[in-house]
Amino acid sequence: MTAATLDPHEHHLTPSVRRGPVRRLLLGPGFIRAGWMFCLFGAIGFGLVVGFRWWGGWQPLFDMTPITLVSLLVAGPLGFLAGIGAFDYWTRYAIGSPTRPEDHSGHGARTxxxxxxxxxxxxxxxxxxxxxxxxxxxxxxxxxxxxxxxxxxxxxxxxxxxxxxxxxxxxxxxxxxxxxxxxxxxxxxxxxxxxxxxxxxxxxxxxxxxxxxxxxxxxxxxxxxxxxxxxxxxxxxxxxxxxxxxxxxxxxxxxxxxxxxxxxxxxxxxxxxxxxxxxxxxxxxxxxxxxxxxxxxxxxxxxxxxxxxxxxxxxxxxxxxxxxxxxxxxxxxxxxxxxxxxxxxxxxxxxxxxxxxxxxxxxxxxxxxxxxxxxxxxxxxxxxxxxxxxxxxxxxxxxxxxxxxxxxxxxxxxxxxxxxxxxxxxxxxxxxxxxxxxxxxxxxxxxxxxxxxxxxxxxxxxxxxxxxxxxxxxxxxxxxxxxxxxxxxxxxxxxxxxxxxxxxxxxxxxxxxxxxxxxxxxxxxxxxxxxxxxxxxxxxxxxxxxxxxxxxxxxxxxxxxxxxxxxxxxxxxxxxxxxxxxxxxGPIAPANPWRALTLEWQVSSPPPIFNFDEIPQVVGSPYEYGVPGAQHAILAPSPTHAVEEVAAP
Amino acid sequence: MRRGSIASLLGIGIVSGGIAAAVALAIPWLPVSASKEAGRIDFVFWFVVTICIVIFAIVSAAILYSVVVFRAAPDDDSDGPPIHGHTGLEIAWTIVPTILVTAIGIVSAIVLSQDDAIAKNAMNVNVTAQQFEWTFSYPEAHNLTSATLMLPRGRETVLHMQSRDVIHAFFVPEFRENEDIVPGLTTTLNVTPTRDGTYPVICNELCGLGHSTMRSTVTVMEPAAFDKWLKGQSKAVTSPSAATAGAAVFKNNGCAACHTLTAAKATGKVGPDLDKLPAEAQQAKQPLASFVRTSITDPNAYIQPGFPKNVMPQTFGKAIPKQQLDALVTYLINSSK
Structure with a gap:
């Protein structure tokens, strides 16, 4: 299966997301899902500790120290990470759902x-x-x-x-x-x-x-x-x-x-x-x-x-x-x-x-x-x-x-x-x-x-x-x-x-x-x-x-x-x-206000979403100030043109 | 131009070195030196400070000179000369600091070995640290204990230090001596006091909530006065009069740090009020004498309501000889009536 055979919309939107705004709010990655998954994982951690203590006959059943550790400091944060969406791609990959390596829906900031x-x-x-x-x-x-x-x-x-x-x-x-x-x-x-x-x-x-x-x-x-x-x-x-x-x-x-x-x-x-x-x-x-x-x-x-x-x-x-x-x-x-x-x-x-x-x-x-x-x-x-x-x-x-x-x-x-x-x-x-x-x-x-x-x-x-x-x-x-x-x-x-x-x-x-x-x-x-x-x-x-x-x-x-x-x-x-x-x-910044030679200053401010339209060719040291004609790298001309294509959804 | 720049660079260097030297000399950086070890440590201190002042003067002269002389005019967009390095200079500023730090290392190692050497006639003192008090005892004087440290002037003392709970540290700034006291280990520290006076003993390792209050004092005195103190203390704790002996034992074991007892002018509030011992014995439903004794040797046997368990050390039963314990119990019973 190649990426090209798949409809891109299949992949950066989970199936649940397509079923309406409420489900999307609750089940799509974000702070709401992070909130309830934090609680859910915390509750599971709580249940595990109390369950094991009950099974082993340990008193007191509700010992705050292990409960806090497992539920609040380990399981809860894992739930938060899952909810915010940090594991989404890997989870889909692990359970065999279709994934696309070149999925860029979570890349870059537009707002x-x-x-x-x-x-x-x-x-x-x-x-x-x-x-x-x-x-x-x-x-x-x-x-x-x-x-x-x-x-x-x-x-x-x-x-x-x-x-x-x-x-x-x-x-x-x-x-x-x-x-x-x-x-x-x-x-x-x-x-x-x-x-x-x-x-x-x-x-x-x-x-x-x-x-x-x-x-x-x-x-x-x-x-x-x-x-x-x-x-x-x-x-x-x-x-x-x-x-x-x-x-x-x-x-x-x-x-x-x-x-x-x-x-x-x-x-x-x-x-x-x-x-x-x-x-x-x-x-x-x-x-x-x-x-x-x-x-x-x-x-x-x-x-x-x-x-x-x-x-x-x-x-x-x-x-x-x-x-x-x-x-x-x-x-x-x-x-x-x-x-x-x-x-x-x-x-x-x-x-x-x-x-x-x-x-x-x-x-x-x-x-x-x-x-x-x-x-x-x-x-x-x-x-x-x-x-x-x-x-x-x-x-x-x-x-x-x-x-x-x-x-x-x-x-x-x-x-x-x-x-x-x-x-x-x-x-x-x-x-x-x-x-x-x-x-x-x-x-x-x-x-x-x-x-x-x-x-x-x-x-x-x-x-x-x-x-x-x-x-x-x-x-x-x-x-x-x-x-x-x-x-x-x-x-x-x-x-x-x-x-x-x-x-x-x-x-x-x-x-x-x-x-x-x-x-x-x-x-x-x-x-x-x-x-x-x-x-x-x-x-x-x-x-x-x-x-x-x-x-x-x-x-x-x-x-x-x-x-x-x-x-x-x-x-x-x-x-x-x-x-x-x-x-x-603040006043709009030029690409290279400090007249620096390193590569980050050779692209626009802020840089295009994938940094360089073409991979630059480095030809010299990055610090050749005062050396006539010295160059650190050769970049493709007109950096702004291709950016629009990539940025377009 | 070149000669002029070297002159002004030198000038800035001398001025900034002079300011640094003035700061170093005009401010009393170190407390009085009250031990032989302190003298040697102070020597290392000033040896290193001198090197530091020279380096600081060179570096700040170069920075200040550059800031003033190489400032670009606002409209000057030109670049500086493309100097990429200078092998000789780079070797020089690798070798010279290496020599300097090697010198510091050698001086320090020599002083360290001198300070660590133990004289033959050294006196031993056992130091016990616990949250949040100090006890000092003299094994060569029948394990006489004291809540403050007394030392004879001019004689090397080896402190053998143990902790009963967490890590503490013994620190006397006037001795320039500091060493951690680690539970499970016995650490040692050598001090040869050279100056009479009373100095603070500071716990210098965060040891819990009362860390800032864990202080005692060390008093350095004439050897004759020290012997007299030692004899007087031994006599006091073994005195046939329970009032004299008990008061001395009470004082030497630092009871006043935590307890109130009017007879001893003690006003501690950490533990129960010892003026009310009879009432407390009644609450515990025990006869007064055995209640007082048990509370010292096994403090967790009965806990007065309102006070937490495991605060009072459980080692006094072993640390205080029986005769002194008897005197202490009698003293407490008589004082609390």
Whole structure:
């Protein structure tokens, strides 16, 4: 059977859909079906647990812990995914219904409704990712504001201890798993296939599924505040045995939330790997890849190898909690440090998962706005690979004072210090790229420069922490809080902003407001430094992190930090206002407002539904600024003409 | 032009390095140093900070210089010179940082091995951490226990640390010492105090709801004063007067952290009010003396309504010697009447 023999209407409309608007509303993929299927699957999960308990004669019959886990955190979300339509094609294929591989009914966005359904277009998915992650960025930032309210003065009691510990735990989890990691995945989703000259990702349906796992994870983590007993409150690191045996029900919302986000991350990374390896345009060799593609290639390697470890650590922790196994319970032969080793075997590479895509964005932005080729391109790519390899050999530097075997500290210190070398190469090369260039300070470039200076401070405090004797003094103090925010906010978040502003014209077809963008940058840059730089001092003076109260001698600095953090929080409003108004009413963007050479700028803004009318032929490096007559790729002329044909239903 | 650019680059570098150095020197970054180990750690700290200031000065000079000098005019659409790299420069900025971090690694490893070495005359102290209190005991002084840590100045002390529930961490900023206390393991920490005074002992690993309140103090004193304290404590807990001995045992085991007892000026609210022991014994339908003893050695045997189970440690029966337990029971009975 070939696709051509089938009437196309047979295939992108399910049989039920043809039987009238009511049935279509209830049975067609969408939020209504997602709602009732969530309830249905949840009820099945509930029935399974209670049925098994009744059959085995276990008391009490209605044990809330396993019921919540199976029904609310596993079966319900699966029902939601089935209802929204993430499995429709595969289900039809599996049960032998007619399917058509070239079914494009779920591809591309013609109205805003198309952003609220399962969509296989990588450009739509990229935007879905970014909007979702910015939502969770705001939620996580709001939680941080509440933390700063509590810490504004010593002896404050705005929140009870469970809620307070929940605030910073959920803040960190959202920022890491629902903002930084997926925001980069969103940017790369939009940009990477375009840069490769490909019509889409290798597995568009898997790509859609990856996205829809994300809101599940985020809502799960946020809703743990509503659980009787309170949110999970053991820090995003979830150390055992505190988190595995001493926590209320909310803890498994974290365990499971990480699983959904992690699954999304792994699927996306596999998709990137296959796409980058197999779907490069003719002539686009690895040494001609834009560094953003290199960055996402290396990041995806990290994700695929490392993420299963955090899944393992959270499964074991959750088993200890729900099934009373004893992986980490020392009273029954468990080994608490085992958790930390497994956890950090993912979570240290995760730092680079949150950094390398930002490095890629930096390379694009700095080269374009300096009007110069990237300095030392091959060494830039190789240093990414070096970070991947070294990144797997440094995990125990999070455990210098954990009570692990003391001999392990020196080798871990050596690898940790060495990883500063490839990172340094990148920083020096970016500066050399700017050297003698023609610098244009548009908002993306400002954020890139902000990143460069802030990340140097974060990197240098990282070298300090790498030296074991210093780490012994400042570990688990506010010095760590300062360091990690300089790396993840001054580093990752600044590059995310740079990327969003840089590709905003390509994504929306409209220009953002440059003045508001610059205002946003300066507010963020100043607010960020006022908030986080004084934390170094708090830490070296000995104020521990993750406390609801502190010694009176730290009062003045904490009040200052709290006030500065509210300013930093307010700066996000400028960003939101700019994004929303520009998306609606901004001036129409040209195809290539930055005069960049990479492929995504050679098509219209926003790009045609399948990106390229003809696969481009790549003939050179993507960074040949200033080289007379140099070309990155040769594209077919008149890009707009053929688009109409494809877009027509 | 070239000489001028190097001069201004150098100028910016010196200014930004100077600002960074001023920030480093003018602000009191570290608390007082009260141990031998702290002195060595501070040396590593300033060694690394110096290297960091130099690198920061170079990088920020290059960034600031570029921003000022290479700014394009608004209508300048031309490209920069197509420089693709410079092998010598790239080798230099690979090799130099490698040398610097190797130096940091060597200095750190030497300091680490010095701090880990244990002197022959070292004193041992057992540290027990539990949600959310500290107990210190002196095995060389008949396992005398104390809720605060007392140390003689100038003598190396090895802390042998155990946890009864979750992971805690022993942190004294003035000692620059920090180590996790992991259930199921005994971790150790060496301290050689060098400065008299009282410093905070902080739990530095999130251990649950009372984490921010899990604090004690460490007092460093003259060796003679320490011996006197040790003798006085041993005498107090073994005193024939139950009032003296019981009060000392009550204090040393940290009972005041959770319980109210007017006689001991204790005002804790976590556990039942010990001023009302007779009434509580009646509620439990037990004779007062055996009720008090059982409640200490097996706290889950009877739970006063309104208080949760498993909060009071179940290890006091083993930890407190019988003679001291007797004194404590008598003291509690007499004080609550």
């Amino acid at each position: 805003w409704h198309d952003y609220f359904r399962v969509n296989t277009d990588h450009k739509v998915i990229g935007v879905q990712y970014l909007v979702t992650t910015i939502f969770f960025f705001i939620a996580g930032g709001f939680l941080a504001m509440l933390v700063r309210v509590q810490l504004a003065r010593p002896g404050n009691h705005f929140f009870d201890p469970q809620t307070y510990n929940g605030l910073f735990s959920v803040h960190a989890s959202l920022m890491i798993f629902l903002f930084v990691i997926p925001a980069f995945a969103g940017l790369a989703n939009f940009v990477v296939p375009l840069m490769l000259g490909a019509p889409d990702m290798a597995f568009p349906r898997l790509n859609a599924l990856s996205f829809w796992l994300l809101p599940i994870a985020g809502i799960m983590m946020l809703s743990s505040f509503l659980v009787p007993g309170g949110a999970f409150a053991c820090g995003w690191t979830g150390y055992a045995p505190l988190c595995s045996t001493h926590q209320p029900l909310g803890a498994i919302f974290f365990n499971q939330g990480v699983q959904w986000a992690g699954a999304s991350s792994i699927m996306t990374a596999l998709n990137f790997l296959v796409t980058i390896i197999t779907m490069r345009a003719p002539g686009l060799t690895f040494w001609r890849l834009p560094l953003l593609v290199w960055a996402n290639f290396t990041t995806s390697l990290l994700v695929v190898i490392a993420t299963p470890f955090i899944a393992g650590s959270q499964f074991f922790s959750m088993f200890d909690h729900v099934m009373h196994t004893a992986f980490f319970d020392p009273n029954n032969g468990g080994y608490p440090l085992g958790y930390q080793h497994i956890f950090w075997f993912y979570s240290h590479p995760a730092v680079y998962i949150m950094m390398l895509p930002g490095f890629g964005i930096m390379s694009e932005v700095i080269s374009v706005f300096s009007r110069k080729p990237i300095f030392g391109y091959r060494l830039m790519a190789l240093s990414l690979m070096a970070i991947v390899v070294l990144g797997f050999s440094v995990w125990a530097h999070h455990m210098f004072t954990s009570g692990m075997s003391s001999w392990l500290r020196v080798p871990m210190m050596v690898t940790t210090l060495l990883i500063a070398v490839p990172t340094g190469i990148k920083i020096f090369s970016w500066i050399a790229t700017m050297w003698e260039g023609k610098l244009h300070f548009n908002t993306p470039m400002l954020f890139a420069l902000g990143f460069l200076s802030m990340f140097v401070i974060g990197g240098l405090s990282g070298v300090m922490l790498g030296a074991v004797p210093i780490d012994i003094h400042v570990t688990d103090t506010y010095f760590i809080v300062a360091h990690l925010h300089y790396v993840l906010f001054g580093g990752s978040v600044f590059t995310i902003f740079a990327g969003i502003y840089y590709w905003f014209p390509k994504m929306t077809g409209r220009m953002y407001d440059e003045r508001l963008g610059k205002l946003h940058f300066w507010l963020t840059f100043v607010g960020f430094n006022l908030t986080f730089f004084p934390m170094h001092l708090l830490g070296t003076e000995g104020m521990p992190r993750r406390v609801a109260d502190y010694a009176p001698k730290f009062a003045d600095l904490n009040m200052f930090i709290s006030l500065a953090s509210f300013g930093l929080g307010a700066s996000v409003l400028v960003f939101l206002y700019n994004m929303i108004t520009s998306w609606k009413n």
